[in-house]
Amino acid sequence: MKIVSSEQWLNRSLAGQKFYKIGGQQHTEETKKKIAISKIGKKRLPFTEDHKNKIGISKSGKNNPNYNKKLSIETKSKISITRTGQCVGEDHPKYGKPLSDETKQKISQSHLGKTLTKETKQKISIANTGENNARFGKPCSQEHKKKLSEANIGKKHTELTKQKISQSSKNKPKFECQNCKNFYTKNILIQWHGEKCKK
Ligand SMILES: [Zn+2]
Numbered sequence: 001m002k003i004v005s006s007e008q009w010l011n012r013s014l015a016g017q018k019f020y021k022i023g024g025q026q027h028t029e030e031t032k033k034k035i036a037i038s039k040i041g042k043k044r045l046p047f048t049e050d051h052k053n054k055i056g057i058s059k060s061g062k063n064n065p066n067y068n069k070k071l072s073i074e075t076k077s078k079i080s081i082t083r084t085g086q087c088v089g090e091d092h093p094k095y096g097k098p099l100s101d102e103t104k105q106k107i108s109q110s111h112l113g114k115t116l117t118k119e120t121k122q123k124i125s126i127a128n129t130g131e132n133n134a135r136f137g138k139p140c141s142q143e144h145k146k147k148l149s150e151a152n153i154g155k156k157h158t159e160l161t162k163q164k165i166s167q168s169s170k171n172k173p174k175f176e177c178q179n180c181k182n183f184y185t186k187n188i189l190i191q192w193h194g195e196k197c198k199k
Contacts, residue, residue: 027035047055061067071079089095099107116124130136140148157165174183179197192198 057063059065087093126132128134169185169188172185175186175189176183177189177193177197179193179195182193184193
């Protein structure tokens with residue numbers, strides 16, 4: 001025991017990688033720089049599909065070193081800061097490459113049964129609202145509108161949904177329809193009243 005507890009006597013080949021992590025035997029700044037310089041401009045050979053699959057399996061689920069571990073908020077924010085603005089738009093490896101139906105299916109399957117927290121939902125909502133929405137400033141074509149309308153024919157809101165709609169419209173400003181003189185929220189007014197009013 002005494003021998004093992006002393007770094008001097010620790011058998012490095014037996015302890016393997018763990019020794020380096022625990023024992024703090026790290027590269028000096030100088031060595032790190034040398035390594036970095038020697039790697040500049042060098043690209044590693046692309047992995048074969050077989051190799052990729054093996055990596056995938058060896059790092060999936062319980063095999064992942066982060067399985068069941070949660071990152072601290074501090075770590076998450078660090079990751080977030082370093083990644084912000086990176087790998088966005090044209091820089092993204094998947095830019096302009098549509099997902100295959102198979103991949104879409106897999107993504108969809110992996111999300112089934114997940115319940116998002118309120119916080120997450122709000123984040124998603126904010127990220128997709130107004131200018132951030134992919135459809136911002138792009139009006140629906142007449143054809144698209146027709147499709148939407150047809151897809152919704154015969155669908156009825158549940159009582160809960162009706163309640164939600166009425167609840168949310170209570171907090172919104174109302175505008176008067178010049179034709180029927182009733183008050184409606186902006187969206188309802190544009191969609192069903194004014195020039196389109198049936199009364
Ligand atoms: Zn009206």
